[in-house]
Amino acid sequence: MEKFDVIVVGAGPAGNAAAYTLARGGLSVLQLERGESPGTKNVQGAILYADALEKIIPDFRDSAPLERHVAEQRMWLLDENQTCTGVSHRDARFSQQPYNRYTIIRARFDRWFSEQVKRAGALVICETTVTGLLKDDAGKVIGVRTERAEGDILADCVILADGANALLGERAGLRPAIKAEDMALVVKEVLFLPKETLEARFNISGTQGVVIEIAGNVTHGMVGTGFLYTNKDSIAIGIGCMLGDMKRQQLTPYQLLEGLKRHAAVQPLIDGAEMKEYSAHLIPEGGYRALPQLYGEGWLVVGDSAGFVNAVHREGSNLAMTSGRIAAETLIALRQAGKPFSAANLAGYRQGLDESFVMADLKKYQGVPELLHENPHILDLYPRFVGDAAREILTVDGAPKRDKQKKILGELARRRSLLGLLGDAYKFWRAFR
Amino acid sequence: MHIAVCIKQVPDSAQIRVHPVTNTIMRQGVPTIVNPYDLFALEEALRIKDRTGARITVLTMGPAQAEEALRKCLSLGADEAILVTDKVFSGADTLATSYVLAAALKTLDARTPVDLIFTGKQTIDGDTAQVGPGIAIRLGWQLLTYVSKIRELEPAARHIVVDRRAEGGVQVLKSALPAVVTMLEGSNELRFADMPGMFRAARQEVQRWNRDSIGVELAQVGLKGSPTVVAQVFGPRPKAVKALRIEGETPDAIAEAFVDKLFADHPHLEDAMLEHLELLGQQGVEP
Amino acid sequence: MSDSLDTAAKPIKKPKRVLPERFKSYKGVWVFIEHEHGHVHPVSWELLGKGRELADKLGVELAGVLLGGMGEAVRKLAEEAGAHGAELCYLAQHPVLEDYRNQPYTTGLTELVDTYQPEILLLGATTQGRDLAGSVATTLLTGLTADCTGLDIDPSDRSLLSSRPTFGGSLMCTIVNLATRPQMATVRPRVMAMPVRQPGRLPRVVEHGLKLDESAVVTKVLDFIPDARADKPQLPFADFIVAGGRGLAKPENFALVTRLASTIGAEVGASRPAVHAGWADVERQVGQSGKTVRPKLYIAAGISGAVQHRVGMEGADVIAGINPDPRAPIFDFANYALIGSAAELLPALERAFARRLAEARARRAQAAEETV
Numbered sequence A: 001m002e003k004f005d006v007i008v009v010g011a012g013p014a015g016n017a018a019a020y021t022l023a024r025g026g027l028s029v030l031q032l033e034r035g036e037s038p039g040t041k042n043v044q045g046a047i048l049y050a051d052a053l054e055k056i057i058p059d060f061r062d063s064a065p066l067e068r069h070v071a072e073q074r075m076w077l078l079d080e081n082q083t084c085t086g087v088s089h090r091d092a093r094f095s096q097q098p099y100n101r102y103t104i105i106r107a108r109f110d111r112w113f114s115e116q117v118k119r120a121g122a123l124v125i126c127e128t129t130v131t132g133l134l135k136d137d138a139g140k141v142i143g144v145r146t147e148r149a150e151g152d153i154l155a156d157c158v159i160l161a162d163g164a165n166a167l168l169g170e171r172a173g174l175r176p177a178i179k180a181e182d183m184a185l186v187v188k189e190v191l192f193l194p195k196e197t198l199e200a201r202f203n204i205s206g207t208q209g210v211v212i213e214i215a216g217n218v219t220h221g222m223v224g225t226g227f228l229y230t231n232k233d234s235i236a237i238g239i240g241c242m243l244g245d246m247k248r249q250q251l252t253p254y255q256l257l258e259g260l261k262r263h264a265a266v267q268p269l270i271d272g273a274e275m276k277e278y279s280a281h282l283i284p285e286g287g288y289r290a291l292p293q294l295y296g297e298g299w300l301v302v303g304d305s306a307g308f309v310n311a312v313h314r315e316g317s318n319l320a321m322t323s324g325r326i327a328a329e330t331l332i333a334l335r336q337a338g339k340p341f342s343a344a345n346l347a348g349y350r351q352g353l354d355e356s357f358v359m360a361d362l363k364k365y366q367g368v369p370e371l372l373h374e375n376p377h378i379l380d381l382y383p384r385f386v387g388d389a390a391r392e393i394l395t396v397d398g399a400p401k402r403d404k405q406k407k408i409l410g411e412l413a414r415r416r417s418l419l420g421l422l423g424d425a426y427k428f429w430r431a432f433r
Numbered sequence B: 001m002h003i004a005v006c007i008k009q010v011p012d013s014a015q016i017r018v019h020p021v022t023n024t025i026m027r028q029g030v031p032t033i034v035n036p037y038d039l040f041a042l043e044e045a046l047r048i049k050d051r052t053g054a055r056i057t058v059l060t061m062g063p064a065q066a067e068e069a070l071r072k073c074l075s076l077g078a079d080e081a082i083l084v085t086d087k088v089f090s091g092a093d094t095l096a097t098s099y100v101l102a103a104a105l106k107t108l109d110a111r112t113p114v115d116l117i118f119t120g121k122q123t124i125d126g127d128t129a130q131v132g133p134g135i136a137i138r139l140g141w142q143l144l145t146y147v148s149k150i151r152e153l154e155p156a157a158r159h160i161v162v163d164r165r166a167e168g169g170v171q172v173l174k175s176a177l178p179a180v181v182t183m184l185e186g187s188n189e190l191r192f193a194d195m196p197g198m199f200r201a202a203r204q205e206v207q208r209w210n211r212d213s214i215g216v217e218l219a220q221v222g223l224k225g226s227p228t229v230v231a232q233v234f235g236p237r238p239k240a241v242k243a244l245r246i247e248g249e250t251p252d253a254i255a256e257a258f259v260d261k262l263f264a265d266h267p268h269l270e271d272a273m274l275e276h277l278e279l280l281g282q283q284g285v286e287p
Numbered sequence C: 001m002s003d004s005l006d007t008a009a010k011p012i013k014k015p016k017r018v019l020p021e022r023f024k025s026y027k028g029v030w031v032f033i034e035h036e037h038g039h040v041h042p043v044s045w046e047l048l049g050k051g052r053e054l055a056d057k058l059g060v061e062l063a064g065v066l067l068g069g070m071g072e073a074v075r076k077l078a079e080e081a082g083a084h085g086a087e088l089c090y091l092a093q094h095p096v097l098e099d100y101r102n103q104p105y106t107t108g109l110t111e112l113v114d115t116y117q118p119e120i121l122l123l124g125a126t127t128q129g130r131d132l133a134g135s136v137a138t139t140l141l142t143g144l145t146a147d148c149t150g151l152d153i154d155p156s157d158r159s160l161l162s163s164r165p166t167f168g169g170s171l172m173c174t175i176v177n178l179a180t181r182p183q184m185a186t187v188r189p190r191v192m193a194m195p196v197r198q199p200g201r202l203p204r205v206v207e208h209g210l211k212l213d214e215s216a217v218v219t220k221v222l223d224f225i226p227d228a229r230a231d232k233p234q235l236p237f238a239d240f241i242v243a244g245g246r247g248l249a250k251p252e253n254f255a256l257v258t259r260l261a262s263t264i265g266a267e268v269g270a271s272r273p274a275v276h277a278g279w280a281d282v283e284r285q286v287g288q289s290g291k292t293v294r295p296k297l298y299i300a301a302g303i304s305g306a307v308q309h310r311v312g313m314e315g316a317d318v319i320a321g322i323n324p325d326p327r328a329p330i331f332d333f334a335n336y337a338l339i340g341s342a343a344e345l346l347p348a349l350e351r352a353f354a355r356r357l358a359e360a361r362a363r364r365a366q367a368a369e370e371t372v
């Protein structure tokens, strides 16, 4: 039977970061991916945050397939009356090298990343699904089982980088199943537009790109957050909702996305574009409080599989890459010190995470998921209110502005009690502070 | 017994999208696969290997990334893989392709004599079914196309008996080795590689041959060596209007509305249908 | 590799290539008449119809090319070629050519081309036509465009414009061959219209003696097993087709397709997954690796409309799709969209058609009575 120092399951950003770092650190690494090639199964917006990748491959900009750098960010509140209220932020410094954020196409980015992993010396095998973990009598993880004949493979440590479903850890009894309330379902389309049209519509040139984050009750009163990103000659547009909500409301993700695409603020941007790719994917958004056990005897879990997603800032791949890197560095340090990959020694991984932005950010927003769960009106009532208020203020109809203001406040009070308002403000402050 | 299998890496045509404005292929993210027919050819070779211990060499002409396709074949049980690659080979039509492949096969044959060459019936991107015949003619070997079954193979007596799909029936042909066989789809069930096969494929070296390794004339390869040229590309029968959605509250309402609309738009259809039904009725045939 | 093939739908752009002097005398349009066991493949007649058009545009003769065994039967086929539009028929008979085999047919056809020098040579894209075309083109070192769906002449330089699907049918392309002759193409059956047969129009027959030797032919035909003709569906020639796909989910639902088909007198077609599931015979598969059909009406139930299916049926005059998913690709090229489950819509259609046809019959009967 084959044996390796480390087996990495999954070739997304987390698995690739781990496998790359391990191979560079001189360990023997096997990476297993179920897709035909890395990236074929992966869905993402997608924004790449340079910092996390830079710490792994400093000169990535020279060869990575990047679409556009983010030159402008817009935040929109949309409501079902077809209003759009928002802010936009464009900063010339965003357009100075080295850029900080990029839009990417995951299928191509993952393929590139995997190429670097192979070059670093890891053995990468695709089209092979890991079906379970092998354990010894003491319960220590000693390898993996694949779907193929003669498919057992041994390793001193297994890194679970298998993405949002986290089925492997669950099946092996290393963690409980993820709750539907903690899981968001995101549907996404890539729409094609000629480069010139796209650049004219978004007022961009060169490699500049625009990112629009969308909140509000865009669809049938259901709470959703959406996004729209510009690639070189296409637009990625998507919307996500908590799985639990979606089940309750009996709405299909497709209906949600159609609603978003028809919205008066969005439609003109994508008008005439042709659909090219449609996909749906899960995001674990339980945050800090939903984190599972992160390591044990002979195993570690990284990326989405561990629930490392910052839902508020829509960051995931950077947490994934960072956790993958820290996991690898932990293993390399242990190997160099001649220490075994026991649970006690792997605690260093948790420590590394605690010292990084990963845990800091997750802790900062730990209240948010609950806040939204318990107060679904926050993403529903306020956007609607903001839309109405803006319209009232901006409509010049002879009514004195003072009356308008009064009317707005009266309307708000009618919709939500004063106590409720104060409560919301407090909760907001707590969650985002 | 030494068998060469010609395979090609193709874009998974089921997932190809076309740029709506410029009618160009959007290859972004379109996965590539081994041409499905070639896998049937490989499987047939593997079965012969299972029975007789034949040696199998897989060979492709293509870009560097076609190496993945060769590795897939190695994982299934091929013994050796050769990537024939050179920038002067690009833009080849079937005539230039069969020239390069035949040259590579001759080189291989000179090193380890080849008894049998398998190709797929056709590729799903080119769809021409010409490369197999082209190779046979250039090598001066026997050609057996559209083979659904190998009935007999006697390496010692150097003969082969196959079922060949012909129009309206199956030809049973007896021929001599060396021969070129193009395999039909669905002629055998494909195997699933085992884990040791995957490891072997991931580690084994894929040989790279270029124009010098196979000694070709530059005038006969790539774009230059191709008599046919693509002069225009356009979308498939553009439809100005999208399908008319038939509205209705219930299935019956939709069906009624459809039948009315259909015959209103195309009155001749009603006559044609009635006449056809009468004809069937007269013959007493239940369709 | 670049992301796109930069060959937009611009006007025809020909590379600069000159036709060598020795090819300039090549004249005439040839169609290879394919026959096996006494049956001519209909595609040969379809090609004579198209060939006529091309020859007229060029102002040259249209010839049929017939290779075969000895006897009157083969000679008779030459007359049929005349009835389908050929002015001329090259006839090469030899005992070795009794059954189709690649080697002697390649030798024979190559010799005919070298001797009589046509500028265009067309064959059916059948198992025989493709086997032969590839071999002859390679022997002659000339260009061959396979599996065409459209042929035309560029009046500016008399060259043949061959159109064909590419990339699994997602795109069409036009291919030219400027520097060698003959310009060869194979054409899919049922793509060109069948010409009207004009009996009694006899072609000039040019007999050509071939020196062939059975002992030099390596491959022998041991047997020919004809397909069971009896209940073989004639899908390519059906006027009405109801086809079912994976969306039907179970054999009971596929039976609804068969029922609607029998109500309206249609043949049953199927997508590849439906054939793989065993709901329909492989002979009923429509599409790239199945049959090309050209019915007056094609009803597709539970079929998404993938390009590989589309290429086989988009020649239908009228297409109706039944699918609960309004975004199914079938609606990109169908005429009518019936949004809903086939399990419900197929029986509803059966009722609606039955009623409508009964009414029409009654109307007809009444009209007939009135005229009496």
Ligand SMILES: Cc1cc2nc3c(=O)[nH]c(=O)nc-3n(C[C@H](O)[C@H](O)[C@H](O)COP(=O)(O)OP(=O)(O)OC[C@H]3O[C@@H](n4cnc5c(N)ncnc54)[C@H](O)[C@@H]3O)c2cc1C
Pocket: A009, A010, A011, A012, A013, A014, A015, A016, A032, A033, A034, A035, A038, A039, A041, A042, A043, A044, A045, A046, A047, A048, A049, A128, A129, A130, A131, A161, A162, A163, A164, A168, A186, A187, A188, A238, A281, A282, A283, A302, A303, A304, A305, A308, A309, A314, A315, A316, A317, A318, A319, A320
């Ligand atoms: C629509 C959408 C938009 C997003 N936008 C952004 C964004 O803009 N910026 C950002 O930073 N993040 C974004 N995210 C989040 C980001 O995509 C994820 O956080 C990131 O991909 C996690 O990486 P990963 O490696 O942990 O998991 P994945 O990328 O999911 O990779 C897991 C891999 O493991 C493989 N695998 C799974 N199970 C097995 C098995 N049993 N055997 C073998 N292989 C297996 C899978 O095929 C897959 O390749 C977005 C997510 C979605 C869905």
Ligand SMILES: Cc1cc2nc3c(=O)[nH]c(=O)nc-3n(C[C@H](O)[C@H](O)[C@H](O)COP(=O)(O)OP(=O)(O)OC[C@H]3O[C@@H](n4cnc5c(N)ncnc54)[C@H](O)[C@@H]3O)c2cc1C
Pocket: B013, B014, B036, B124, C244, C245, C246, C247, C248, C270, C271, C272, C273, C274, C285, C286, C287, C288, C289, C290, C291, C301, C302, C303, C304, C305, C306, C307, C308, C309, C312, C322, C323, C324, C325, C328, C340, C341, C342, C343
């Ligand atoms: C080389 C190659 C050659 C091929 N050749 C062919 C070929 O010759 N012919 C061919 O057909 N395919 C061919 N294919 C396969 C082709 O790519 C598609 O996979 C296939 O056509 C899909 O068949 P389908 O539409 O039945 O199934 P699907 O694509 O799975 O579509 C099923 C449809 O049914 C709908 N549906 C679901 N429920 C219902 C319901 N209750 N009522 C009605 N509709 C419902 C769904 O919305 C969906 O649109 C080929 C593929 C390759 C790679």
Ligand SMILES: Nc1ncnc2c1ncn2[C@@H]1O[C@H](COP(=O)(O)O)[C@@H](O)[C@H]1O
Pocket: B006, B007, B008, B035, B037, B038, B059, B060, B061, B062, B094, B097, B101, B118, B119, B120, B121, B122, B123, B124, B126, B127, B128, B129, B130, B131, B132
């Ligand atoms: N570039 C290539 N390299 C190796 N084999 C090829 C190549 N192109 C075609 N073939 C083989 O020839 C067969 C017919 O291809 P085609 O004529 O393109 O339809 C394929 O099924 C392959 O087996």
